[in-house]
Amino acid sequence: MSDTTQYFLEQSRLPRQWYNIMADFPEPMAPVLHPGTHQPVAPSDLAPLFPDTLIAQEMTAERYVEIPAAVLDIYKMWRPSPLIRARRLEKALDTPARIYFKYEGVSPAGSHKPNTAVAQAYYNAEAGTRRLTTETGAGQWGSSLAFAGSLFGLEVQVFQVKVSYQQKPYRQALMRTYGAECIPSPSNLTNAGRAILAENPDHPGSLGIAISEAVELAAQADDTKYALGSVLNHVMLHQSIIGQEALLQMEMAGDDPDILIGCTGGGSNFAGLVFPFLGEQLRGGRGRRILAVEPAACPTLTQGRFAYDFGDTAHLTPLTKMHTLGSSFTPPGFHAGGLRYHGMGPQVSHALQLGLIEARAYAQTGCFEAAVQFARHEGIVPAPECSHAVKAAIDEALRCKEEGQGQTILFNLSGHGHFDMQAYIDFFDGKLEDREYDAAAAEVALAQLPQLG
Amino acid sequence: MSDTTQYFLEQSRLPRQWYNIMADFPEPMAPVLHPGTHQPVAPSDLAPLFPDTLIAQEMTAERYVEIPAAVLDIYKMWRPSPLIRARRLEKALDTPARIYFKYEGVSPAGSHKPNTAVAQAYYNAEAGTRRLTTETGAGQWGSSLAFAGSLFGLEVQVFQVKVSYQQKPYRQALMRTYGAECIPSPSNLTNAGRAILAENPDHPGSLGIAISEAVELAAQADDTKYALGSVLNHVMLHQSIIGQEALLQMEMAGDDPDILIGCTGGGSNFAGLVFPFLGEQLRGGRGRRILAVEPAACPTLTQGRFAYDFGDTAHLTPLTKMHTLGSSFTPPGFHAGGLRYHGMGPQVSHALQLGLIEARAYAQTGCFEAAVQFARHEGIVPAPECSHAVKAAIDEALRCKEEGQGQTILFNLSGHGHFDMQAYIDFFDGKLEDREYDAAAAEVALAQLPQLG
Numbered sequence: 001m002s003d004t005t006q007y008f009l010e011q012s013r014l015p016r017q018w019y020n021i022m023a024d025f026p027e028p029m030a031p032v033l034h035p036g037t038h039q040p041v042a043p044s045d046l047a048p049l050f051p052d053t054l055i056a057q058e059m060t061a062e063r064y065v066e067i068p069a070a071v072l073d074i075y076k077m078w079r080p081s082p083l084i085r086a087r088r089l090e091k092a093l094d095t096p097a098r099i100y101f102k103y104e105g106v107s108p109a110g111s112h113k114p115n116t117a118v119a120q121a122y123y124n125a126e127a128g129t130r131r132l133t134t135e136t137g138a139g140q141w142g143s144s145l146a147f148a149g150s151l152f153g154l155e156v157q158v159f160q161v162k163v164s165y166q167q168k169p170y171r172q173a174l175m176r177t178y179g180a181e182c183i184p185s186p187s188n189l190t191n192a193g194r195a196i197l198a199e200n201p202d203h204p205g206s207l208g209i210a211i212s213e214a215v216e217l218a219a220q221a222d223d224t225k226y227a228l229g230s231v232l233n234h235v236m237l238h239q240s241i242i243g244q245e246a247l248l249q250m251e252m253a254g255d256d257p258d259i260l261i262g263c264t265g266g267g268s269n270f271a272g273l274v275f276p277f278l279g280e281q282l283r284g285g286r287g288r289r290i291l292a293v294e295p296a297a298c299p300t301l302t303q304g305r306f307a308y309d310f311g312d313t314a315h316l317t318p319l320t321k322m323h324t325l326g327s328s329f330t331p332p333g334f335h336a337g338g339l340r341y342h343g344m345g346p347q348v349s350h351a352l353q354l355g356l357i358e359a360r361a362y363a364q365t366g367c368f369e370a371a372v373q374f375a376r377h378e379g380i381v382p383a384p385e386c387s388h389a390v391k392a393a394i395d396e397a398l399r400c401k402e403e404g405q406g407q408t409i410l411f412n413l414s415g416h417g418h419f420d421m422q423a424y425i426d427f428f429d430g431k432l433e434d435r436e437y438d439a440a441a442a443e444v445a446l447a448q449l450p451q452l453g
Numbered sequence: 454m455s456d457t458t459q460y461f462l463e464q465s466r467l468p469r470q471w472y473n474i475m476a477d478f479p480e481p482m483a484p485v486l487h488p489g490t491h492q493p494v495a496p497s498d499l500a501p502l503f504p505d506t507l508i509a510q511e512m513t514a515e516r517y518v519e520i521p522a523a524v525l526d527i528y529k530m531w532r533p534s535p536l537i538r539a540r541r542l543e544k545a546l547d548t549p550a551r552i553y554f555k556y557e558g559v560s561p562a563g564s565h566k567p568n569t570a571v572a573q574a575y576y577n578a579e580a581g582t583r584r585l586t587t588e589t590g591a592g593q594w595g596s597s598l599a600f601a602g603s604l605f606g607l608e609v610q611v612f613q614v615k616v617s618y619q620q621k622p623y624r625q626a627l628m629r630t631y632g633a634e635c636i637p638s639p640s641n642l643t644n645a646g647r648a649i650l651a652e653n654p655d656h657p658g659s660l661g662i663a664i665s666e667a668v669e670l671a672a673q674a675d676d677t678k679y680a681l682g683s684v685l686n687h688v689m690l691h692q693s694i695i696g697q698e699a700l701l702q703m704e705m706a707g708d709d710p711d712i713l714i715g716c717t718g719g720g721s722n723f724a725g726l727v728f729p730f731l732g733e734q735l736r737g738g739r740g741r742r743i744l745a746v747e748p749a750a751c752p753t754l755t756q757g758r759f760a761y762d763f764g765d766t767a768h769l770t771p772l773t774k775m776h777t778l779g780s781s782f783t784p785p786g787f788h789a790g791g792l793r794y795h796g797m798g799p800q801v802s803h804a805l806q807l808g809l810i811e812a813r814a815y816a817q818t819g820c821f822e823a824a825v826q827f828a829r830h831e832g833i834v835p836a837p838e839c840s841h842a843v844k845a846a847i848d849e850a851l852r853c854k855e856e857g858q859g860q861t862i863l864f865n866l867s868g869h870g871h872f873d874m875q876a877y878i879d880f881f882d883g884k885l886e887d888r889e890y891d892a893a894a895a896e897v898a899l900a901q902l903p904q905l906g
Contacts, residue, residue, distance in 0.1 A: 007466065008464060077459070088604070110832075151832075169874075176877070177825055178829060377603075377604075379530055415738075
């Protein structure tokens with residue numbers, strides 16, 4: 001039997017619609033609230049930040065949304081992405097489980113992020129936007145928007161969390177290669193950044209702060225809009241291409257996942273893979289275990305509160321109901337920069353609240369052990385974020401072995417670690433520490449949650 | 454019309470044979486000579502370094518060689534590699550030329566090198582080898598052999614040219630992730646290394662020196678063999694999978710290249726793409742222009758002498774007739790580390806000598822300009838080595854524009870630059886210098902060519 005099984009989906013079978021979980025949730029989500037009035041936002045409230053088309057997608061309850069031809073055309077630069085059965089890893093683990101992964105690292109920027117970056121750049125270009133501002137953690141999102149911007153002739157300005165900016169110089173180089181500007185955050189370019197620096201000039205930054213900076217600049221100029229790489233409904237919508245393809249590819253494999261796994265920061269790679277499968281279940285299909293894996297040092301889903309909160313530190317965004325550690329919570333500087341976010345995508349939070357998914361938290365050292373094991377058998381070096389999903393997949397496969405169960409596991413390997421090798425160097429040199437969750441700091445941050453009437 | 458055209462070749466159509474140009478050369482190549490006796494080598498002379506199967510492949514004149522099932526199975530982790538039409542680049546250049554590229558960066562190690570690394574690791578594992586030693590420049594080859602070794606349970610020891618070792622720390626991290634050991638060369642582990650360091654403790658290293666170190670260690674131990682990432686006939690053979698696929702993919706595209714382009718260091722990515730096409734021509738097919746592109750600072754094909762020379766600095770290897778700048782020539786430390794070799798694959802040299810191919814040399818700054826232009830339109834960041842091929846493809850497309858000719862160009866984009874981003878940073882910061890070819894140093898080195906009877 002072949003040790004390599006890659007399920008190639010022909011480009012002619014590339015899905016032409018995004019899937020929207022909103023259509024199938026058994027209970028509606030809590031509305032998004034205006035930060036001033038605490039009333040549900042109207043589309044016009046979001047107009048300073050996003051073009052109308054994206055606002056409509058943020059709010060739509062349609063089950064399927066057509067992917068524009070120009071976006072499909074760019075998707076075809078790397079999509080369909082491969083679905084691979086990890087037979088060598090299965091053998092090494094001596095598990096009766098079947099382990100599959102969907103590999104999103106084949107995109108030009110190296111992760112799943114271009115799935116939404118291209119869509120957002122397209123709709124903005126259509127609407128006449130000249131410049132996009134955004135935040136980035138590890139840099140996966142920033143480089144993806146830079147890539148997308150270069151294709152549509154948009155200027156892109158990226159605020160990168162300072163600790164990641166310092167850890168990952170090659171990511172900035174990638175953004176520059178695509179023609180974007182990359183600024184360490186907090187910066188002196190915005191009121192939000194200056195306020196943080198005044199208190200602490202050495203602040204390591206956080207996604208919440210970087211979002212404030214990007215939003216502030218976008219709100220100031222008519223020709224400038226803001227783009228977010230996760231969290232929002234329209235981002236989850238665009239990422240559904242991952243799961244839409246995986247449904248077809250699992251069918252090609254003649255198999256069906258019992259367990260779906262993704263790592264969660266804002267939730268978009270997780271939602272991208274699992275929501276199309278969850279939708280099937282909610283429409284009467286079979287039930288599956290769905291597992292969100294997060295870092296122990298920033299355990300939004302496993303330790304956070306389900307409450308209305310701001311998406312950013314300076315409180316410029318609308319209020320969304322989500323699992324949060326408080327918008328002023330700054331997680332320690334561990335290596336999975338893309339998972340260092342105080343909140344969670346409201347759709348993912350809603351799914352957890354409804355008991356449709358499970359959540360689990362892992363410390364980083366064990367994740368890197370799993371990632372190295374994976375690389376030595378499957379060849380691909382996972383991004384530190386994805387190492388959380390790899391660890392969970394291996395743990396579930398070992399549980400199957402213990403229980404003598406031949407279950408099918410599918411996880412999202414949402415990006416490669418080529419730009420994160422310093423993390424691997426630290427791991428090999430024994431310099432990687434497991435960072436503690438600062439529960440006391442989260443308590444302080446949670447005490448500042450907005451008080452709603 | 455779609456701007457994205459990727460020619461997917463189904464895995465069921467993956468070629469099952471490597472192609473050997475030896476069968477079709479109109480004149481035989483000069484024999485390989487023993488370094489001591491200057492007589493043609495016998496297979497047994499090479500036995501300390503290579504397993505019998507690879508020695509047989511080095512010498513065979515069979516046109517096609519079966520790819521072992523285990524190697525094919527690993528190829529399927531990333532092969533067939535995509536053939537992509539660069540329509541966005543064509544539009545930006547406003548050229549009537551059609552530009553295609555074969556993209557080898559989809560392999561786990563990020564370049565074409567695993568095509569031969571996997572084959573060499575397989576044959577060594579079959580023959581009972583426990584450990585492989587090798588050299589690497591930029592690190593593409595070292596990380597590829599590390600990857601292949603991890604799949605076959607072989608220890609891998611990599612001597613990396615010191616200037617590249619220092620420029621590219623993430624490459625070492627990749628080799629360590631795959632479980633290999635990476636040593637900066639010249640090192641104190643070998644007589645060859647110690648002799649160089651005694652003369653110059655700050656020697657930047659060269660591929661010739663690193664080869665000497667790896668060969669020396671392999672020759673000392675029965676369970677240790679040597680693996681070379683380019684130059685040799687069996688490496689060119691394994692790389693032919695690239696061109697074998699491209700022949701099928703160009704057929705799918707309903708097009709046929711007028712010009713084939715590859716960058717050349719030792720010649721393996723170039724040969725891998727072009728030899729299957731050249732073979733067709735030599736068997737009576739249509740003629741095509743075939744263009745080898747090398748760095749102006751190490752211009753082996755355009756400025757070197759066609760003569761018998763050693764493959765390494767310490768004169769441990771057999772003598773091969775090739776284009777050479779002299780085995781003691783140390784090129785300056787420019788960024789395309791994989792192209793810093795004093796010699797050239799004998800098959801590529803033979804092809805140039807017979808007038809079957811052309812050669813051209815470029816300075817690095819222009820190559821990086823071309824690479825950035827390519828990345829902004831096609832999304833992929835080329836390795837510094839491949840930027841030479843990109844530049845040539847763009848120049849040819851501009852020539853077509855000037856001449857009003859709609860020619861078809863196919864080049865090999867043999868790897869991505871994710872581990873070479875310092876080169877891009879230097880380029881953007883204006884710190885990249887064009888290094889001069891040191892003709893006087895080459896004269897000195899060429900004066901030391903072995904005197905044959």
